[in-house]
Amino acid sequence: MIVKDVFADVLLGAAVLIVASASLGVLLMRDAYRKLHFVTPAALVAPFLVALAVLVQMGWYQNTGETCLALFFLVIAGPYLSHATMRAIRVREAGDWRQVARATRPGAEKEQ
């Protein structure tokens, strides 16, 4: 019982540390592209640790299942949201997210 508690405590501590450091990263980085890199640890790694802590504490139980379901939604949503956000920021800044690639491609002037 004590080993389980200590293991869950360590997992929770690691999750809190990851969230705290990622939050500082979001604050300290210069632009939104760099800030976006710090969302992933908080959206993927820390929830995994929290789900593991619940699993260690409760075993295979309804609570663990629902925690894993929430983790599943976060894991699915994270990469899509990051990509969509980066694309939207690029479109907002440059008008089209493919603009640089088109301009540097050979024969781009003829197409335009």
Next chain:
Amino acid sequence: MVLAFTAAAIAMLIAMIPAGIVLCRDDLPAAIVAYEFIGAVVVMVLVLLAQAFQRPALFELPVLFALLLFGSGLVFVRAMERWL
């Protein structure tokens, strides 16, 4: 053990403060990034509080919030891309 989950939830709420500062004070793209960060952390806080209070019914809230976070995030970035 209840104390550990409650303490972790409180610590995560405190850890969200720097992201909250970005949300309030930075430009729109950075604010949306901070919103996504805070949304992901809130899912964890809800899980931790449900576990701390030992209430299985409360576990449905983070599941629903994680699902809605995906849709709302896409709506926000789409709105930023097109109109804001």
